[in-house]
Amino acid sequence: MTEKLPIGLSFADKDVRAFTDELRTKHAIVKNTSGEWILLKHHNVMAAALDHERFSSHVSRYLQIPNGLDGEEHTQYREVLDRYLTREALTPFIPVFKRVASELIAQVPKGKVIDAVNDIGAVFAVRAQCQWLGWPAELEPRLLAWMKENHAATRSGKHEWTAKVAEEFDDIVREIIQSRRIEQNGTADDITAQLCRETVNGELLTDQKIVSILRNWTGGDLGSIALCVGVIMTHIAEHPELIATIKTSSNEQVEAIVNEILRIDNPFVSNRRVTKCPVHICGQDIPAGAKIQLNWTSANRDQAVFDNNQFDPIKNADKNLVYGIGKHACPGQLLASLELRIALQTLLSSVNSISFVDGQPPEREVAPVGGYHRVPVILS
Numbered sequence: 001m002t003e004k005l006p007i008g009l010s011f012a013d014k015d016v017r018a019f020t021d022e023l024r025t026k027h028a029i030v031k032n033t034s035g036e037w038i039l040l041k042h043h044n045v046m047a048a049a050l051d052h053e054r055f056s057s058h059v060s061r062y063l064q065i066p067n068g069l070d071g072e073e074h075t076q077y078r079e080v081l082d083r084y085l086t087r088e089a090l091t092p093f094i095p096v097f098k099r100v101a102s103e104l105i106a107q108v109p110k111g112k113v114i115d116a117v118n119d120i121g122a123v124f125a126v127r128a129q130c131q132w133l134g135w136p137a138e139l140e141p142r143l144l145a146w147m148k149e150n151h152a153a154t155r156s157g158k159h160e161w162t163a164k165v166a167e168e169f170d171d172i173v174r175e176i177i178q179s180r181r182i183e184q185n186g187t188a189d190d191i192t193a194q195l196c197r198e199t200v201n202g203e204l205l206t207d208q209k210i211v212s213i214l215r216n217w218t219g220g221d222l223g224s225i226a227l228c229v230g231v232i233m234t235h236i237a238e239h240p241e242l243i244a245t246i247k248t249s250s251n252e253q254v255e256a257i258v259n260e261i262l263r264i265d266n267p268f269v270s271n272r273r274v275t276k277c278p279v280h281i282c283g284q285d286i287p288a289g290a291k292i293q294l295n296w297t298s299a300n301r302d303q304a305v306f307d308n309n310q311f312d313p314i315k316n317a318d319k320n321l322v323y324g325i326g327k328h329a330c331p332g333q334l335l336a337s338l339e340l341r342i343a344l345q346t347l348l349s350s351v352n353s354i355s356f357v358d359g360q361p362p363e364r365e366v367a368p369v370g371g372y373h374r375v376p377v378i379l380s
C-alpha cells in the first residue's frame with residue numbers, strides 16, 4: 001500500500017479480473033478515467049455496500065427501479081417486487097426451466113465446436129426469461145441480437161451507443177406492456193401481466209416504471225446469465241474431475257459449487273454509488289458527490305479473505321459477494337441460481353466431457369464486462 005494512488009487509470013481493453021488482481025497487491029483504491037473511485041478490497045466494498053446512509057444508489061439521471069432508489073422509497077418497491085422472486089413464486093418455473101434446458105442441450109451439436117457463451121448461455125438465458133415473464137418465443141432472435149449489440153456497446157464505452165441500445169430494449173419492453181394492457185380484460189396472467197396490475201403505495205405502476213423494472217430484471221440479467229454459463233463451462237473444462245462431483249451432488253451442493261466458481265471469476269463486475277457526504281475510506285478523503293465503484297470481481301478474489309483463492313464452496317460461501325450485500329443485494333439470486341444449476345445439471349446429464357479446442361483458447365471479456373467473450377468447446 002505504499003505506492004502513490006493511481007489517478008486517471010484506464011481500464012479500456014483490460015481483463016478486469018487480471019488487472020484488479022495486479023492493482024490490489026499495491027492499492028485498496030484507484031481512480032479511473034471517468035473519475036470513479038474504485039474499491040478493490042473485500043472489506044471496503046462490503047462496508048460501502050452496507051453503508052446506505054453515506055453511499056447513495058441514486059447514480060443515474062435515468063429512472064432505475066429499484067436499483068437507483070434510496071431509503072424508504074427503495075424499501076417500498078423491494079417489498080412489492082421481491083414477492084415475484086421468492087422460492088414459492090419461482091418453484092412452478094422449475095419444470096419449465098428444465099424443459100428449456102433439455103430442449104436446448106438436445107439441439108446443441110455434440111463432437112463439434114460450439115461457443116459456450118453464445119450458443120448455450122445466451123440462448124438459455126433468453127428462453128428461460130421469456131418463459132418466466134410470459135414473453136413470446138418469437139422475440140428470441142431480437143433479444144439475442146440485442147444482447148450482442150449491448151455487449152459491443154458496453155465494451156466500446158461510447159455513451160451515445162449504450163444509450164441507443166438501452167432505448168432499443170425499452171422499445172421491446174414497451175411493446176410487450178402495451179399488448180398486456182390491451183389484454184388486461186382478457187386472460188393474460190403471466191408475470192408481465194401481473195406487473196401491469198401491480199400497485200406501490202396504492203398507485204398503479206406507470207408504463208415508465210414497469211419498463212424500468214423489467215429493464216433491471218432482464219436487461220442486465222440476460223447478459224449475466226450468459227457470461228456465468230461461459231465461466232462455469234470454462235471452469236469445468238479446466239477441472240474435469242468436477243463433473244463426477246456435480247453428478248452426485250444435491251441441488252444445494254451444486255448451487256454452492258456454482259457460486260464458488262462465480263466468486264473466483266465474477267462476470268458481474270461492479271455497481272456504482274455516489275457519496276452523500278465527505279467520507280474517509282481506504283486512507284483517502286473523498287468529497288460528497290464523488291462517484292464510487294464497488295468492484296465485486298476484485299473483492300471476491302481478495303487474498304486476505306479468500307486464502308490463496310482456493311476453490312472451497314463451503315468455507316467461502318458466507319463471504320461470497322457475487323450477488324452483492326446490503327439493501328440492494330440481488331433479489332434475483334434465487335432465480336439466477338435455479339437457472340444456472342438446472343442448465344448445468346441438464347448439460348452434464350447428457351454429456352461426459354467438455355473439452356477446449358486446440359488453437360482456440362477461451363477469449364476473455366474486457367472492461368467493464370467480466371468473464372469470457374467466447375468459449376469454444378467440444379461436448380461429447
Ligand code: HEM
Binds near residue numbers: 221296329
Ligand atoms: C448471475 C446472475 C446475476 C448476478 C451475478 C447478479 C448480481 C447482482 C448484484 C451484485 C447486485 C447488487 C447491486 C448493488 O448493490 O447495487 C444485484 C442487484 C439486482 N439484481 Fe441481480 N444478479 C443476477 C441476476 C439477476 C436476476 C435473474 C434478476 C431478476 C430477475 C436480478 C435483478 C436485480 C435487481 C432488480 C437488482 C437491484 C436491487 C436493488 O437495487 O435493490 N438479478 N444483482
